[in-house]
Amino acid sequence: MWYLFYRFKGLCLDAIYRCNKYHLIIETPPIPKPNQPRIRKKTAPHISPAVRGISAATMRPAVSTPTAILLVDIQEGFKHPTHWGESRSTPSFESNVEAILSAARAYNTRLETNHATATDPAPAPADAGSTPSQHAVQIIHIHHHSLSPTSALHPTHRIAGSSTPSVAANPCAAPRPHEAVLVKHHNSSFVGTDLEARLRAAGVRQLVVLGLTTDHCVSTTVRFAANLQVLGGEGGPDGNGEGVHGVVVVRDATATFARGGFDAETVHAVSLASLDGEFAQVVETKDVLGALGALGALGA
Template structure:
């Protein structure tokens, strides 16, 4: 990637405090929120569009219930005034929302996707973005996930889950990049450590 169009949209998915709950288990990439903050800052500097996605639990006992701390966005992912926040109830940011309509109405054809978690909501949204025909980029180090246990009882580390999700997405649904590459394509002087 050498450059991004001026209307390339940054999609920040579920950067919510519910993911701080210890019930998720071990997580990879502790620097993801720092990378997310750096990308948001760079996007704002270049006046490109940003869309924040916020998950809302359908269950009355879910970690993402409105009115609970878990529902709130983490400080690194909070929107500024005027930045749209789209609330979803399922894994995909496109299902049951007006995200696609907003993107089409604005003439946006390029999406850069980041957030939590790599193999669930971020991957599902990325797959649909690719299927909808958007030029889609997934920022590997601005996402993270948790360890999982398979149906046969085998344990998969958070890093294994993250890496296999990236491998499944790359070249099929999106181009996987790292924060430094995206910042360079924006043409800003920002760094991933900002």
């Protein structure tokens, strides 16, 4: 027995010697004394984007940057009381979507009015950074038609107590006749649709994404947009195809539901954090309204 004890002790000392020799460090947690309360590790403090090396989220004015508003899956089926989860994030979602959509439409109306009343159709030469864009803001609605018969977004389903299809648009984002409506069957708005071709043909350089749900179709669409470089091929700061590509996600005009024991606001926040600074810029509704020249519309 004593032989085994000293043999084991020798092996331990030999291991410590080798660790010190090769500069390896073995850390063992301290053993708390009886009745001593455990000390929990503090969570890391919030670090601002600027400190992390990510520039603060900014939007370029629509007047100088061809812009598109992409409304993802803002449909009646997401009002189902039990299908999606216990609760939804972003209480101001509908009002913010409505404000952004109204501002984009008003911007286009102003542009049309200016063109109709202009006496000189050829604008005076301007600096490259401030050249007015002659493009209207593209407004594109994405509607999900699930292939699963059990989904609340299957085309055959109706809103409880009514004849309204669950795939119908939420009233806050009801399309107008001249606005594009693309139907998808997958998480990404780029799969099975002509969205990529539309954005490239229109020369869009700023894509503003709002809709449902943050962690599913919004996130997948944003990642596709960045990876496909649909807004240009310059890539990130190193030109390596990574980083922000003019894709913008609106924090308070996107929403999701509670999942896996996590509350809806936590799922929403973590989903946006995983996109911010790499696949997109995350902004607020007020930033979008500012880019559309309509800050007065917020809270109206």
